[in-house]
Amino acid sequence: xxxxxxxxxxxxxxxxxxxxxxxxPWGKEAxxxxxxxxxxxxxxxxxxxxxxCHVMAHECFEDDDVAAMMxxxxxxxxxxxxxxxxxxxxxxxxxxxxxxxxxGWPLTLFLTPEQQPFFGGTYFPKQPRYELPGFLDLxxxxxxxxxVRGKAIAQQSAELQKLLADTRxxxxxxxxVFTGSLFNxxxxxxxxxxxxxxxxxxxxxxxxxxxxxxxxxxxxxxxKNNDALKxxxxxxxxxxxxxxxxxxxxxxxxxxxxxxxxxxxxxxxxYDNGSLLQLYTDAWLATGNALxxxxxAETAEWVRREMQSPLGTAGGYxxxxxxxxxxxxxxxxxxxxxQIAQIVSQEEFAVISPYYGLSQEPNFxxxxxxxxxxxxxTKVAQLACVSVEEAQQRLASARDKLFSARELRVHxxxxxxxxxxxxxxxxxxxxxxxxxxxxxxxxxxxxxAVDFIRATLWKNNRLLVTYKDGSARLNAYLDxxxxxLDSLLALMQTEFRAVDLEFAEALAEVxxxxxxxxAAGGFFFxxxxxxxxxxxxxxxxxxxxxxxxxxxxVALQRIGHLLGKARYLQAAERALHLFYPVIARxxxxxxxxxxxxxxxxxxxxxxxxxxxxxxxSKWRREMQNKFPQLFVITLSSELIGLSPSLNRALPTDGTxxxxxxxxxxxxxxISNIQELLHVCEDQGKISSLL
Numbered sequence: 001x002x003x004x005x006x007x008x009x010x011x012x013x014x015x016x017x018x019x020x021x022x023x024x025p026w027g028k029e030a031x032x033x034x035x036x037x038x039x040x041x042x043x044x045x046x047x048x049x050x051x052x053c054h055v056m057a058h059e060c061f062e063d064d065d066v067a068a069m070m071x072x073x074x075x076x077x078x079x080x081x082x083x084x085x086x087x088x089x090x091x092x093x094x095x096x097x098x099x100x101x102x103x104g105w106p107l108t109l110f111l112t113p114e115q116q117p118f119f120g121g122t123y124f125p126k127q128p129r130y131e132l133p134g135f136l137d138l139x140x141x142x143x144x145x146x147x148v149r150g151k152a153i154a155q156q157s158a159e160l161q162k163l164l165a166d167t168r169x170x171x172x173x174x175x176x177v178f179t180g181s182l183f184n185x186x187x188x189x190x191x192x193x194x195x196x197x198x199x200x201x202x203x204x205x206x207x208x209x210x211x212x213x214x215x216x217x218x219x220x221x222x223x224k225n226n227d228a229l230k231x232x233x234x235x236x237x238x239x240x241x242x243x244x245x246x247x248x249x250x251x252x253x254x255x256x257x258x259x260x261x262x263x264x265x266x267x268x269x270x271y272d273n274g275s276l277l278q279l280y281t282d283a284w285l286a287t288g289n290a291l292x293x294x295x296x297a298e299t300a301e302w303v304r305r306e307m308q309s310p311l312g313t314a315g316g317y318x319x320x321x322x323x324x325x326x327x328x329x330x331x332x333x334x335x336x337x338x339q340i341a342q343i344v345s346q347e348e349f350a351v352i353s354p355y356y357g358l359s360q361e362p363n364f365x366x367x368x369x370x371x372x373x374x375x376x377x378t379k380v381a382q383l384a385c386v387s388v389e390e391a392q393q394r395l396a397s398a399r400d401k402l403f404s405a406r407e408l409r410v411h412x413x414x415x416x417x418x419x420x421x422x423x424x425x426x427x428x429x430x431x432x433x434x435x436x437x438x439x440x441x442x443x444x445x446x447x448x449a450v451d452f453i454r455a456t457l458w459k460n461n462r463l464l465v466t467y468k469d470g471s472a473r474l475n476a477y478l479d480x481x482x483x484x485l486d487s488l489l490a491l492m493q494t495e496f497r498a499v500d501l502e503f504a505e506a507l508a509e510v511x512x513x514x515x516x517x518x519a520a521g522g523f524f525f526x527x528x529x530x531x532x533x534x535x536x537x538x539x540x541x542x543x544x545x546x547x548x549x550x551x552x553x554v555a556l557q558r559i560g561h562l563l564g565k566a567r568y569l570q571a572a573e574r575a576l577h578l579f580y581p582v583i584a585r586x587x588x589x590x591x592x593x594x595x596x597x598x599x600x601x602x603x604x605x606x607x608x609x610x611x612x613x614x615x616x617s618k619w620r621r622e623m624q625n626k627f628p629q630l631f632v633i634t635l636s637s638e639l640i641g642l643s644p645s646l647n648r649a650l651p652t653d654g655t656x657x658x659x660x661x662x663x664x665x666x667x668x669x670i671s672n673i674q675e676l677l678h679v680c681e682d683q684g685k686i687s688s689l690l
Contacts (some may be wrong), residue, residue: 424483550592
């Protein structure tokens with residue numbers, strides 16, 4: 001018998017539609033029932049690719065005894081954290097305040113009918129295990145606590161509400177003085193946190209930290225800081241060679257359970273891979289390391305193959321792949337030595353065995369290997385007594401065979417909802433990689449996603465969060481607007497279309513009208529007309545994804561300079577004034593904001609190229625490969641009806657003219673590519689000294 005989730009579109013919620021638990025989605029019906037029956041709410045937040053969410057579901061939510069107790073004592077609400085990040089933000093923060101430790105997924109919280117949390121944790125087993133209480137024992141105790149300790153719960157709720165309110169920054173009466181000292185401080189903090197052997201920051205479990213790596217690459221491009229480059233290069237190389245990277249099919253898993261990037265939790269998330277595609281592209285520009293180019297290409301191809309809806313249907317990118325298949329984590333991805341030996345030739349095995357560590361002890365559950373690059377190919381070639389070229393050919397042939405064999409396995413489940421903000425991150429990664437590596441198919445992939453979002457998730461001049469099975473729904477969040485706006489600015493630098501500029505300007509207007517705190521500055525996570533919840537977050541720091549506020553400020557500054565819109569620049573400056581004291585306390589936690597601060601100290605250089613092919617493409621390639629941090633707009637001779645800020649005269653000699661602008665100052669037109677390169681290099685040197 002189905003419960004109240006049966007009409008939802010989220011694959012995660014639908015996974016629970018046949019549970020014996022009387023689940024409700026978050027909404028008026030469930031909240032009204034809790035109030036009318038004076039029952040506490042059991043709130044369970046997770047997502048479809050989450051391994052421990054599946055474990056708790058099998059142990060508890062599919063169990064008749066547990067379900068009966070849940071239904072007796074609670075109103076049970078199931079939430080997909082990817083559709084409702086607003087609820088996840090609030091209740092993860094509340095979990096930390098209640099327990100003084102970080103949460104995670106599944107998040108299991110018990111709320112009053114007024115939505116105030118009073119007890120909770122993350123994963124609970126059915127019976128006591130892992131030093132955790134059993135859910136069967138816990139449920140009646142929590143229900144009794146709610147009934148007999150109402151006054152204490154009310155007092156705790158009031159204190160918690162005050163703590164939540166205090167998480168928002170307060171406006172200072174003194175405007176900050178923006179300086180570049182924060183960049184050195186952030187880099188010093190990152191060097192202190194860096195694992196000098198395996199890269200990455202901190203100890204196990206190890207997450208990807210894309211904003212921090214991106215900051216290091218940006219510092220290298222702007223100032224040639226080799227320490228910054230070493231942090232990024234070490235981390236990206238160790239990840240690309242590690243087990244967190246799918247060595248056979250491409251793409252990255254969400255995080256590593258160990259310090260060496262060897263054994264991940266095997267879910268693959270779109271947002272991680274969008275950010276990493278950008279990072280590996282930039283790292284290749286900085287170093288020329290062939291591994292980085294190869295890794296970017298494999299990631300982009302995995303996305304096109306497995307994560308984009310087919311041509312002629314939707315066009316957007318799917319959300320995630322599960323960690324599990326056939327109820328076992330990683331089963332799709334790991335190998336026994338015998339499995340591999342039966343698939344590849346002896347000559348190929350002689351190469352891939354030392355290369356992927358098959359000659360060492362199994363690294364996954366004592367009998368399987370999660371493949372990682374253990375030895376460089378030059379050493380492998382020596383061991384196999386063949387040339388490096390022959391070793392490379394054998395490796396490629398073996399990988400193809402392993403991929404084909406793996407395709408015959410039962411695949412992990414795919415969460416095929418299309419999320420606006422996550423698509424924004426992938427669109428940016430795909431267009432930048434496509435531009436740098438001259439892959440029109442990657443650029444076309446990103447354009448398909450943009451056009452799908454504009455056609456399907458942009459309704460009545462507002463964004464929606466999610467699309468699944470023909471249905472677009474839910475009011476979009478700050479991240480959706482900020483990430484999509486940022487991706488449109490990247491696309492305009494790759495292939496300029498007037499419709500994308502119009503869309504970007506419309507998104508910027510909604511950001512200011514619906515998300516900005518007009519009194520203090522900054523942007524709320526939810527819009528002004530969003531459902532009223534117990535707290536309205538205004539997140540600052542970068543996490544697995546960049547800060548929505550940070551991306552919004554950077555994007556508003558750039559489109560403000562591009563279009564000459566003072567309103568956008570002023571909103572960005574108000575946000576920086578509000579957040580600056582928080583950023584200054586630990587700048588490495590807000591690396592996205594450091595880009596915004598850099599560009600408020602020295603406005604970004606905008607280069608407009610106008611002219612004819614093939615010279616136009618040649619100029620763009622030279623500019624963007626040598627100066628990847630520049631904002632370069634390429635306007636072909638066929639474009640008409642351009643906005644006044646972009647409407648530059650075509651050259652009379654059929655080649656290219658360039659205009660270099662910084663803030664309100666523009667140099668005279670330049671008609672020689674070498675002169676343009678010298679000007680941008682000189683301007684960059686001046687900027688790096690300020």
